[in-house]
Amino acid sequence: MGTLYPPRTRGRLFSESIPTLNDAAAATNYGVPLLPVYNAPPTSHVVGLGQPTNDGIPSQEEVSSDLRRMRSGYSAMLWLIWCVLFGSLRLGATLSAILQNETEFELAAGHRQGRLFPFYTIGRIANVPCIASNGLQGTCLIRGECADNQGIFGGSCSTLTTQATCCIFSRTCGGSTNLNSTYFTNPGYPGSYNDGGTCTFTITPCSASVCQLRIDFRSLNLAQPNGEGNCLTDVLTITGGSSAVPQICGENTGQHVYVNFADLNPITIRVSTTAGSTVDRMWNLQLSQIACASQFRAPEGCLQYYLEPSGVISSFNYGFGANPNLNSLGATGTRQIAGQRYGICIRAAPDRCTITYSLVSVTNDSIRIPFIDCFVWQPTTDGSYAFTVSGDAEVLDPTLIGMGIFGENGDICTTDYVVIPSPVVTDVNAAGAVFTDRFCGLGLFAVTSQVKPFVVYVVWDDNEEPDVANRGFRLAYSQNACTLGA
Structure with a gap:
């Protein structure tokens, strides 16, 4: 950013003399209330410098002194307003610039509304990846926005404000998300899951600029296929995308798959399990949305x-x-x-x-x-x-x-x-x-x-x-x- 100057008033630096503050036009320019007009008494009422007349009317010198004090007070107030506004703009721009720098995955930015801080508005924080204090990947958000979306605070993601947190989104059966870097886990994770049934989760693109979903199997342990290689006891299926994904079962921790979104249609993950299995089944799938223009697509x-x-x-x-x-x-x-x-x-x-x-x-x-x-x-x-x-x-x-x-x-x-x-x-x-x-x-x-x-x-x-x-x-x-x- 270039050299900083105080605000100018119609061609004059703020430190130069300003119009009288009871001038309606000047008051409007400075954004301050119009002061009541004070009419000085005629000279016949002034009996001596600094001495009020018997009818209580102040002297001309006192009037001038009062006006100088008021001008000084309003000058200080306007400087304070300017500093707060400038500081807010600079902080917001700097924070946004820092947080707009994407990590290696260039994951797509989401759509959110900015939040107001007291006295100033901070710049809209980019929905970019961050690493939480527990080592999981999260999304950098304002704390209030993280709470609004049922996220978990994962530590600070900014050196400029404590209001930005690395927010972790973890969901389970029956859930859905349009947020980037969400985790889909079995009920009770990191404990095992021994019930039977179908656990479903849906993912919608967070913006029209998203083309792919990367699913990392941070943990995926299901029952083995039968002796002929068919997933009959447990099976993971992924549908709704424009690219095919085969059925998966068994031990697959550390694997991953990419799925193409079909326009803005959701992708559905289903984990079907059979009750009574002795397998300590569990899953924790990290869901990352990839931008169409990303070099990591x-x-x-x-x-x-x-x-x-x-x-x-x-x-x-x-x-x-x-x-x-x-x-x-x-x-x-x-x-x-x-x-x-x-x-x-x-x-x-x-x-x-x-x-x-x-x-x-x-x-x-x-x-x-x-x-x-x-x-x-x-x-x-x-x-x-x-x-x-x-x-x-x-x-x-x-x-x-x-x-x-x-x-x-x-x-x-x-x-x-x-x-x-x-x-x-x-x-x-x-x-x-x-x-x-x-x-x-x-x-x-x-x-x-x-x-x-x-x-x-x-x-x-x-x-x-x-x-x-x-x-x-x-x-x-x-x-x-x-x-x-x-």
């Missing part, structure tokens, strides 16, 4: 969108342990959820031209090791079950599962598989092999792709019965720097 066709140059991707319900449910043949069931078809996208980092996918080393709960005429259970730390997407995982020595030579490729992959566009495999054990973009079986070589956007497509068919003891996949990805000429 997921590309079309991407159910998931990862923003970091390296990390881990996994199929829904991937886990170290096998599904405790048996299939119809009495064999160990699969953790793969039937009927899954979606894309996992990864944002390309600057100066990165290719991406490599490889098995993640994981700690399985245990594996069965032959010992003379019996079996012993021994923990392992390897990537053996990090890629088990089709076939019978129990017919293979567990120490061999995951090796690339037990993977399959191409036309053999017709039921469950992942698609990695234009793959390049450099493993010496794959020398001479020609690879297409379909990978399945019980193992995977490290695979590199240069097709952008970086994407892995997941295809599980509707019958998972043959896929005994499969976990799905858990892959590490790493983007590679561009080489000369790339």
